[in-house]
Amino acid sequence: MNVKFIIFALSLLSFFAQASNEKAYQPTEADYSEGEKWVWKYKGVTPSNEIRAQGTDTKQIVSKNGALSMLTAKGSTLLKVLTKPNNSKTSRYYWPLYVGKTWVFEEHWESEDGTKGSTIQNAKVVSFKDEKVEAGTYKAYTIEYTGKITNSRGYSADTQDIHLYAPTLKTFIKLTQRQKGYLYVEELIEYSN
Template identity: 55%
Template sequence: MRNRILIVLALVFLSACDNKTKSSITQQPTLADYSLGEKWVWKYKGVTTEGEVRSDGTDTREVVKFGEVLGMTIGKDTIPVTDIVKPDESKTPKYDWPLEVGKKWKYENNWTSQDGTTGNQSQDAEVLSYREETVEAGTFMAYTIKYTGKTTNSRGYSADETEIWLYAPSVKNFIKLTQNQGDFRYVEELIEYSK
């Protein structure tokens, strides 16, 4: 009898955990979700399969006063938070709001680098899970979003790629990115978050 009770309790617990990972739906953050002084710091490193380090450093973003509105520092630029929370009207967005486990969409991005090289990303995206994830900055409930596809550029580069993004609604941002693109692996992880 005791074993049956333990099995039933285990099944109830597992069922509750399973619901926790699948039932969440997250809307896009709004301006009211951001506060002055909020700060994110990521460490990043990109290495080729040969061991050549192509990028290694940190990236910081912070919510600051920008004229009469809130802005976010991104590198040397500051952009209004209203631009960040503006709904993406694209039919192929990076994040297809609302986020929920099982959702699938197509992501496409055309870009131009600082040296004038143009390129394109075309990926299939899928939300695989919503569960606790631990990074250097702490433990957060996060969506695991997998992007698979191809990147090409005007210099003849073409590579298949897989990206895994861990997006945490509580910090309104990704907490980890793992990208494999041809012979290049890039990892970016949140190491500090403060309000």
């Protein structure tokens, strides 16, 4: 057998073994810094090309009375609240993340008009590699979610979501959601620290 081929094959196996051992843990308050800022663009389009959602979303870390908070369009929330350890086995991100991990994401919600609903999806981390978005190229986990969304008004639809989660940025850099032909995409266009 060719010695070069054997060395190449062993190197390749070693690379994949190292890549598959990488894990991402839930960010802590200490992982953030004042002034850190993320900006996403988003767009939601129906099968008939009607735009139902379009704009930008911004999150920024600010200091209020000596404590760090995350400022969004809805207001600010203390980081110590946002980074409280989440050990739920049904959360959006079930920590730690690593390639091959699976879980069931389950969310029960109520909209502003009083409609109650549920989203239940099977989640799987399928890769960890460089992903390019408008804000740049980052190492990110690709997480696929497939399942169903239902609500108290009789709505029911199959769903497919893909999140690209970048541990160094402590958030997703892109998400794609499909639901009954409706396509929603949100992509990071700016990050500064």
